[in-house]
Amino acid sequence: MSLNIKNLTVYYQTLKGDVQALEHANLSIADGEIMGLAGESGCGKTTLSNSLILLKPPMKLISGTVELDGKPLPITDMARMDEYRFKKVSIIPQYAMNAMNPTRKIGKMIEELLHSRRVDYSTLRTELTRRLELVKLSPDILDMYPIELSGGMKQRMVMVLSTLLNPSLLLADEVTSALDVSSQKSVSEMLVEFRKREFVKSVVVITHDISILYQIADSIMIMYAGQLAEKASTETIIHRPLHPYTHLLISSLPKVGVRYAEKRLEGIPGNPPLLLNPPIGCRFRERCPMAFDKCVEEPPFEEIEEGHFVACWKEPKSYAQA
Amino acid sequence: MTKGKKRNELLYFAFRNTKLKIGLGVVLFFIVLTFVGPLIAKYNPTDSVGPAGAPPSAQFWFGTTTFGEDVFSQFVHGLSSTFLVGIVGGGLGTILGMTIGFAAGYRGGNLDEVLNVLTNVVLTIPVLALLVVISAYVKVRGVMIESLFIGVTTWPWAARAIRAQTFSLKTRDFVDLARLSGESPVKIIFTEIAPNMASYLFMTFILMFGSAILTAATLDFLGLGPTQGISLGTMMNLAVLWSALMLGMWWWFIPPGIGITAIVGGLYIMNVGLDEIFNPKLREM
Amino acid sequence: MAKYFRRKLLIYLLTFIIAVTVDWCIPRFMPGNPVDLIISRAGLKGSAVSQMYTFYMQAFGLDQPIWKQYLNFWIAIFHGDLGTSIFLFPSPVTKVILGAVPYDLALLIPAILTSWFAGNNFGAFAARSKRLDNTLLPLGYILTGTPYMWLGIVLAWAFGIAWRIFPIAGGYSFAMRPALTLPFIWSLFQHWFLPFASLFIVQFGGWAIGMRNLIIYELEADYSHYLAALGAPKRLVRKYAFQNAMLPQLTGLALQLGVIVAGALATEVVFSYPGIGYLILQAIHNEDYFLLQGCFLFVVIGVLLANFIIDITYVIVDPRTRAGMQGGAS
Numbered sequence: 001m002s003l004n005i006k007n008l009t010v011y012y013q014t015l016k017g018d019v020q021a022l023e024h025a026n027l028s029i030a031d032g033e034i035m036g037l038a039g040e041s042g043c044g045k046t047t048l049s050n051s052l053i054l055l056k057p058p059m060k061l062i063s064g065t066v067e068l069d070g071k072p073l074p075i076t077d078m079a080r081m082d083e084y085r086f087k088k089v090s091i092i093p094q095y096a097m098n099a100m101n102p103t104r105k106i107g108k109m110i111e112e113l114l115h116s117r118r119v120d121y122s123t124l125r126t127e128l129t130r131r132l133e134l135v136k137l138s139p140d141i142l143d144m145y146p147i148e149l150s151g152g153m154k155q156r157m158v159m160v161l162s163t164l165l166n167p168s169l170l171l172a173d174e175v176t177s178a179l180d181v182s183s184q185k186s187v188s189e190m191l192v193e194f195r196k197r198e199f200v201k202s203v204v205v206i207t208h209d210i211s212i213l214y215q216i217a218d219s220i221m222i223m224y225a226g227q228l229a230e231k232a233s234t235e236t237i238i239h240r241p242l243h244p245y246t247h248l249l250i251s252s253l254p255k256v257g258v259r260y261a262e263k264r265l266e267g268i269p270g271n272p273p274l275l276l277n278p279p280i281g282c283r284f285r286e287r288c289p290m291a292f293d294k295c296v297e298e299p300p301f302e303e304i305e306e307g308h309f310v311a312c313w314k315e316p317k318s319y320a321q322a
Numbered sequence: 323m324t325k326g327k328k329r330n331e332l333l334y335f336a337f338r339n340t341k342l343k344i345g346l347g348v349v350l351f352f353i354v355l356t357f358v359g360p361l362i363a364k365y366n367p368t369d370s371v372g373p374a375g376a377p378p379s380a381q382f383w384f385g386t387t388t389f390g391e392d393v394f395s396q397f398v399h400g401l402s403s404t405f406l407v408g409i410v411g412g413g414l415g416t417i418l419g420m421t422i423g424f425a426a427g428y429r430g431g432n433l434d435e436v437l438n439v440l441t442n443v444v445l446t447i448p449v450l451a452l453l454v455v456i457s458a459y460v461k462v463r464g465v466m467i468e469s470l471f472i473g474v475t476t477w478p479w480a481a482r483a484i485r486a487q488t489f490s491l492k493t494r495d496f497v498d499l500a501r502l503s504g505e506s507p508v509k510i511i512f513t514e515i516a517p518n519m520a521s522y523l524f525m526t527f528i529l530m531f532g533s534a535i536l537t538a539a540t541l542d543f544l545g546l547g548p549t550q551g552i553s554l555g556t557m558m559n560l561a562v563l564w565s566a567l568m569l570g571m572w573w574w575f576i577p578p579g580i581g582i583t584a585i586v587g588g589l590y591i592m593n594v595g596l597d598e599i600f601n602p603k604l605r606e607m
Numbered sequence: 608m609a610k611y612f613r614r615k616l617l618i619y620l621l622t623f624i625i626a627v628t629v630d631w632c633i634p635r636f637m638p639g640n641p642v643d644l645i646i647s648r649a650g651l652k653g654s655a656v657s658q659m660y661t662f663y664m665q666a667f668g669l670d671q672p673i674w675k676q677y678l679n680f681w682i683a684i685f686h687g688d689l690g691t692s693i694f695l696f697p698s699p700v701t702k703v704i705l706g707a708v709p710y711d712l713a714l715l716i717p718a719i720l721t722s723w724f725a726g727n728n729f730g731a732f733a734a735r736s737k738r739l740d741n742t743l744l745p746l747g748y749i750l751t752g753t754p755y756m757w758l759g760i761v762l763a764w765a766f767g768i769a770w771r772i773f774p775i776a777g778g779y780s781f782a783m784r785p786a787l788t789l790p791f792i793w794s795l796f797q798h799w800f801l802p803f804a805s806l807f808i809v810q811f812g813g814w815a816i817g818m819r820n821l822i823i824y825e826l827e828a829d830y831s832h833y834l835a836a837l838g839a840p841k842r843l844v845r846k847y848a849f850q851n852a853m854l855p856q857l858t859g860l861a862l863q864l865g866v867i868v869a870g871a872l873a874t875e876v877v878f879s880y881p882g883i884g885y886l887i888l889q890a891i892h893n894e895d896y897f898l899l900q901g902c903f904l905f906v907v908i909g910v911l912l913a914n915f916i917i918d919i920t921y922v923i924v925d926p927r928t929r930a931g932m933q934g935g936a937s
Contacts, residue, residue, distance in 0.1 A: 015338065054836045085838030093836065098829035101847050103854070103926055113834065116843045147927050162837070344745075439618060445862065446622045446914060450869030451887075451906040452629065458891050458899055459633055479862070532752065539754045540873050544888060558757060562877060567764050567775065575764070579757030587752030591745060 002202040003029040003052075003169055008064030010051045018060075019275045021047040023226045025064070026301050029169075034195060034203045036213030036234070038249075039223035040272060045206045046094065048223070049171040051075060053089050069168050086117060090167040090200075094174045096158040100146040107142030110161060124164065131160045131199070135190055152183040159190060163199045170200040176212055184209075188216045210250075214238065219307070222246045225272045225283035228301050232308040242310045245284050282313070290314050335599045342599065345592025352585050356405055359398025367396040367552050378573050385573035388564045396552050397577050403465045403553040404535055404585065410466065411534035414473025416527045419480025424511050426481070427488025437481070445478040450540055457546035465548050468541065472534045480526050487519050494518075521600040525593050532589040539582050554578035611928070615918050619911050626907040631680045634896050635673075689904065690897035694889055700901035703886065708905065710778055710882035713799060715871050718806035719860070725807075726814025727856055731849050733815065734822040743815060750812025755870030759805040759877035766801060773801050776879040802878045806871055810863075817859055821852035854925050861917040864910050872906075 005027040012019040022044045029035050037045050047059070055061060055075045066073040068088055074080040093099055101109050110128070111121040129139045135156040146154060155175065163170060172191060176184040194200050205217060213220050213234060220238075221231040222245065230243040241247045273283055282288070285295035294313040301311040336342055365371040370390040378385040384393035426437040453471055457463060491497060492515065500510045516523065541547055542555020545563075561567075561575040643660075664670045668679050683689070689700035733743040767775030774780065780794040825831060825848035834844045872884030879885060883902050890898040922928045 015335070054832070056835075082838040082840070085836060087838070091833075091836050093829070093833055095829040095832075099833040101830045101834075101851070103851055104847070105926070112843060113837060113839055116839050117837075145927055158833075439621065442618045443622045443625055446618065446865075446910065447626055448865035448868050448906050448910045450865065450872070451903050452626075454872075454887060454891070455630070455633055455899055455903045458896075536752070536754055537869075540756065540869060543754070543756050543873055544876060545891060555754075558754075558760065562760060567760065567768055570764070570768055572764060575757070575760050579754065579761065582757065583749060583753045585752070587745075587749040590748040590752055594744075594748070 002031045002033070002069060003027075004067040005052075006065050006067075008048070008051065008066065009062040010047055010055070010064075011060050011062055012047075013058045013060050014276075017276055020278055021059075021226050021275055022051065023278075024298070024301070025228055027221070027228065027231065029202045029204065031201050032195060034191065034205060034216055034218050035231075036210075036217035036220040037204055037206045037223065038208070038210055038213065038220060039229075041208070042225075042272065042275070043223045044226040045223055046173060047226075049091070049173055049204060049206055052169070053081075053085060053091050053171060055081075086162075086167065087165045088167055089169045089171070090162045090165070091171040092155075092159055092162045092173065092175050094177075096155050096175065097151055097178055099158050100154065102146055105143055105145060106149075106157060110142070110164075114164075119165065128160070128164060131164070132157075134193070134197075135160055152179055152187070155179060155183070155187060156190070159187070159194070163194055166199055168201045170194075170203045171206070172203060173206045174208065175205070177208060184212065185215075188212050192216050222249065225278060226275055227283055227298075228309070228311055229284070230308075230310045230312075231301075236308055242304060242308070243312050244288050244290050244314070282311070332599055339595045339599055341591050342595025345588045345590070345595055348584055348588030349592060352401060352581065352588075353405065355398060356401040359401065360395075363392065363395040363398050365392040365395045367391060367399045375569060375571050377571075384577050385571070387560070387574055388566070388569075388571070393557075393573055393577060396557055397554070397581060400552045400554040400557055400578060401581060403548065403551060404538070404582065406465050407469045407472065407538040407553075408531040408535045408585075410469035411472035411476070411538065412527060412531035414470065415476040415530045415534065416480050416523070418473065418477035419526070419530070420484055420516075420523065422477065422481040423484025424488055424515065427485040428492055428507060428511055428515065430489075434485075438485075441478040441481045441485075444475065445482070447475075449475045450537060453537070453541055454544060454546060457541060461549075463547070463549050465551065465553070468538055468548060469534070472537050476530065476533060476537065480530055483526060484519075484523070487522055488515055491515050491518055521596070525596055525600075528589050528593045528596070532586040535582060535586055554581050611922075612918070615915070619915065623907065623911060627681070627684065627904065628677075630900050630903055631677060634900065635676075684904070689901035692895055692898045694893035694895035694898060700897050703898060704883065704901050704905050707882050707886050710875075710880060711871065711884075711909075714802055714806065714875070714880065714882060715868065718803050718810065718871070719867060722807045722810035723814055723856070723860060726811040727818040727853060729811070730815035730818025731822050731845070731852070734819045734826075735845075740819065743819065747812040747816035747819070750809055751816065753809055753812075754873070755805060755809050756873035756877050758809055759802065759874045762801050762805050763877060774798050775801065778881040798878075798880070802871075802874050802880050805874055805877075806867070809870065810867060813863070814856065817856055818852060821855055822848050825849075825852050854921070857917060857921055857924065861914050864913050864917075868906060868910060 005025055008022060008025040008027075009020075010022040012021050025048060037048065039045055051059060051061070052066060052073070052075065056078060061076045066075050068084070073084060073089070100106060104112070114121045114124065128142075132139050132141070137153060137156055137160070141149060141153065141157065149157065155178070159175070175191070176187055179187060188205075191203060191205065195203060205213065207213060210220075217234050219231060219233050222229045222237070222241075222243065224245050230237065230241060230246045232241075237246060238250060241250055273279055273286065279286065280298070281296040282291070282299050285291040288295070292313070297313070299311045299313045301309050303309050368391060371392055372382055372386045372390045374386065374390045375388050376382055376386045376390075382392050382394065384397060386392055387396070422437050422441065426434040426441075452475060456471055457468070460467065488511075497510060497514050500514045505513075538547070538553070539555040539558070542553050543559045543562075545556075545559050547553050547556045547559065555578070557578040558575050561571070561578075566572075566574040661670075668676055671679070687701050689704070692698050692700050692703050695703055730743075730747075733739040763775040766772045774797055776798075778795065778798055779785070779791060780798075783791055783794055785791065822845075826844065828848070828851075831844050831848055834847070871882070872887060874880070875882045875884030876888050883905060886898060887902050889895070890902060
């Protein structure tokens with residue numbers, strides 16, 4: 001198992017109280033697995049990903065442990081965690097378009113970053129050039145400033161930089177949402193290519209756009225209001241989802257390629273609860289057509305069949321038939 | 323989020339913000355003093371009422387000037403012209419800045435080009451030197467004339483800031499919607515754009531208010547202030563002119579300076595507090 | 608890039624033209640004719656008045672058509688002729704002002720440069736510690752709210768009168784004659800120090816809070832988060848943030864120039880320091896309008912030159928502007 005998360009709970013501390021952004025997450029990702037992570041905005045996707053690499057105030061770890069490659073990951077220890085960042089866990093952030101220092105030549109910035117991590121730039125230089133060519137970027141861009149690159153070029157540059165030290169786990173947060181359709185396709189194909197070439201072992205692809213996951217993800221995890229709802233192989237999630245939320249989510253997708261989160265889920269009445277004072281128990285229960293008494297307790301995220309996890313009190317089989 | 327809820331939230335943060343409380347407290351203190359002071363002050367500010375150059379005492383709280391005038395009376399009367407300059411000068415500067423900023427930002431194109439060049443030109447001219455020259459030729463000056471001069475020379479800074487804000491707001495959906503529904507540009511600016519940057523406009527006004535006070539103080543200090551009446555700047559001017567320094571009459575020049583510094587500093591700190599309230603990113607956790 | 612400079616030059620040129628025009632207009636369209644003033648001061652009576660009047664009108668060229676006067680004004684400026692000082696008659700205004708300029712430069716250049724660098728560094732340093740930040744911030748805002756001349760008065764009173772450490776009037780000791788000797792230079796320094804210090808202190812506060820706010824903004828910028836996520840040490844993140852925050856501070860310097868110069872003028876008045884500010888006061892008191900006009904013109908030219916220098920510096924310091932230049936060429 002590449003990544004093992006146990007009972008991870010992370011809150012945001014605000015003046016008005018704790019925002020319960022991630023509750024009791026239990027999750028494993030295998031070596032070489034590309035896992036898609038989907039859900040409406042504010043459901044805790046980015047919180048989950050950030051707590052694996054940069055857990056800092058106002059984020060606060062309430063409970064839980066994370067293991068990477070069999071060793072505990074010191075996610076709350078900013079200093080010790082530095083050793084793991086970039087080398088073991090890396091990220092392609094949501095804001096990849098602005099991720100590079102605007103006043104440094106890209107090559108110079110990479111050199112200074114690597115130097116600060118005590119990695120020799122000169123020995124990596126050939127590999128860097130090779131990878132740039134792989135993503136169809138000319139090595140000349142190392143002599144340019146970020147402002148001289150197009151959005152797609154910056155995205156690919158950040159992909160190459162983030163994976164340069166062959167991390168075990170790559171967190172790719174909304175890598176395609178700022179791009180046009182053709183760049184979206186090529187960027188997501190590059191992610192698969194990177195895994196094939198073992199630049200990265202496992203990848204978590206966070207996205208609004210489920211259609212991207214159809215093409216590249218081995219498995220998909222659905223989150224709702226800070227809780228894990230369901231995880232299974234891509235095939236299963238799309239064709240045989242068990243959680244009522246997943247079911248509604250998938251069936252309310254009019255067509256492949258439509259970004260559902262930008263439209264309200266019209267098939268599901270109501271809004272996600274505010275996470276400042278979320279309801280106890282299953283947080284989806286107020287919108288759930290199948291909710292019953294038991295739902296005031298928090299359902300466990302249980303393995304129903306091999307590789308298929310669901311957090312729902314409803315008898316899975318009876319639901320699947322309904 | 324509904325409007326009422328948002329307002330509640332702002333108030334909630336406003337009451338918790340120390341900077342706003344301190345800044346506003348200081349400014350309010352001086353505003354109250356402006357109104358109450360003349361009632362407490364026992365003397366006419368320009369009458370010779372006591373011994374020359376007496377240090378602070380129970381009778382003359384801030385001492386007296388070389389001419390035996392009561393410094394405290396001068397101080398509280400001077401405060402009113404300070405606030406007047408701030409409100410009128412700062413207000414006029416803000417209104418001109420808004421007009422030009424909105425026009426340039428909303429219209430864009432050639433009008434923007436012209437106004438932008440104009441703004442930059444006036445921004446580059448050393449305003450105080452210009453004011454000195456103008457004031458030197460006007461023989462009878464009142465606080466209003468001074469405020470007017472300050473207002474018409476200090477708008478460019480506000481215009482620049484407001485133009486940039488307008489630029490980013492005018493591409494938003496609700497502005498498009500208003501435009502499509504055929505509303506006039508003036509109406510769109512006042513019903514759609516201005517309300518959405520109200521907090522920003524208010525903060526601009528506070529900054530203009532503070533800088534107008536400082537500018538007026540400098541002019542007054544150079545002897546180009548109001549020819550009648552008294553202001554904190556003219557107090558400093560007279561103190562220096564009549565060698566209060568050499569004579570060690572600190573009570574003559576310290577209070578007006580503290581007054582100006584406290585009011586302007588209070589305004590600036592208040593603005594930082596407001597900034598934190600309106601921009602959630604800056605709120606302290 | 609070339610467009611950027613063309614634009615700037617256009618603005619500077621326009622500013623200059625407008626400043627000169629204002630300078631020319633004011634004595635002509637303001638109530639009170641300068642010639643009347645000179646004559647009333649001379650206390651003449653009867654026919655002598657009209658003779659004097661014609662003489663001065665001709666001498667100042669006020670009898671010519673307006674457009675000609677305006678043209679003459681420009682021609683005179685390009686010859687460096689700003690008229691004759693009334694107060695220091697018959698010294699030419701240009702000569703009087705050129706005598707004062709070195710004092711202004713000696714005051715302004717060190718005050719601006721040292722306060723800018725020191726304020727920025729201190730602001731960046733203060734942004735690191737909560738405690739320093741909590742004391743610096745209010746102090747900084749109080750300093751920016753302080754009128755320059757008042758701080759000058761307080762310093763003069765404390766160090767000049769109460770403790771008698773520094774002299775508080777003049778550019779050098781009245782007992783000395785200008786010479787390149789050590790005692791004279793020492794005297795210059797002593798007289799320079801307090802005006803310099805009051806300019807330094809007020810500006811220092813402004814730059815320090817400016818930098819503190821910018822650094823915090825830059826540390827919240829996406830590139831800072833990305834570096835942190837890749838495990839870059841704080842040192843590198845802060846270095847980038849500081850360097851990037853310096854750029855808006857440079858623009859800020861250009862915007863502040865007018866205010867700083869005004870502050871210097873007022874400070875010179877406090878210390879009777881023989882720069883342009885002091886001349887302006889003399890000109891006002893003696894109603895020497897030619898001198899006043901000349902001073903204004905010199906201040907404008909000085910501010911324009913300084914602006915231009917800052918523009919060039921900006922292009923050198925911000926690589927993006929140069930990158931844009933390459934992009935334009937290719």
